[in-house]
Amino acid sequence: MPWTADLRRSVRLFSDFRVEQSDPARFYSALAEDSVGQLSGYRDLAGTTVLDVGGGPGYFRDAFRRAGATYWALDADVGELSGTGEIAGGTVVGDGMNLPFRDGSVDVCYSSNVLEHVPRPWxxxxxxxxxxxxxxxxxxxxxxxxxxxxGHETSPWHYLGGARARRRYHRRHGHEPKNKYGESLFRVTMRDGVAWTRRQQAGEVLAVIPRYNPRWSYWMSRVPVLREVVTWNLVIVLRKR
Structure with missing residues (x-):
């Protein structure tokens, strides 16, 4: 990808990310298209079976189906699944830490912004x-x-501690944040992800890269400490052995 197009992609994603709370359809639809583009660099999606772990209300469904994939979505929250209307066919209510699918049943297993919401991410x-x-x-x-x-909607106060940021949000807004630290939001770092890629045995690691950053900035994700701050969202891609 030419560096100008790569930069435009990053600017567009960051711009859409700013309205994630106020206009989720805009953000998640854009992210779905970008996800298909990223995944297609590792695997042709036409004719594949895709499982989206934490699929939510279905913003990703159309993008994957347009790419020729058979799409299945799983989420633990029925409210999330029905966020845009009725729950669509091909949707499963279940636990991402105990997937109700047999071994080796899908060609692509995808998850976006879910790992930080489960108590045992790895x-x-x-x-x-x-x-x-x-x-x-x-x-x-x-x-x-x-x-x-x-800290999601409690940011940037999460830098002072997740529990403290959660209490501050409650005081200011009169209700709990959607993402409750210690219950539905957990601390997951790049260091955690890199450590997992090294100890897992089932997959060949294809990429550990920032999701939104332009490629020319990837060097920052190799610098300890700095990488945790400048990388907003991390992508880990593996090919199953």
Whole structure:
């Protein structure tokens, strides 16, 4: 990708990210298209079976189907699944840390911004590898805790502690944040992700890269400490052995 197009992509994604709370359809639709583009660099999606772990209300469904994939979505929250209307066919209510799918049942297992919302994130990553057949691709993207949006709607106060940021949000707004630190939001770092890629045995690591950053800035993700702050969202891509 030419550097100008790469920069435009990053600017567009960051711009859309700013309205994630106020206009989720805009942000998640753009992210879905970008996800298909990224995944297509590792695997032709035409004719594949895709499992989207944490699929939510279905913003990704159309993008994957346009690419020729058979799409399945899983989420633990019925409210999230029905966020844009009725729950669509091909949707499963279940636990990402205990996927209700048999071993080697999908070609692509995808997850976006879910890992930081489960108490045992790397159990979920292992489950994604388990249900992917040999030669298939696992794509995991998650929000880094030490990045500027690590606390989600409680940011940037999460830098002073997740519990403290949660209490501050409650005082200011009169209700709990959607993403409750310690219950539905957890601290997950780039260091955690790199450590998991090194200890897992089931997949060949294809990429560990920032999701939104332009390629020329990837060098920053190799510098300890700095990488945790400048990388908002990390992508881990593996090919199942």
């Amino acid at each position: 159990d979920m990553a292992e489950e994604m590898l388990r249900v992917t057949r040999s030669g298939g691709v696992v794509f995991i993207s998650y929000t880094l805790w030490w990045g500027p949006w690590g």
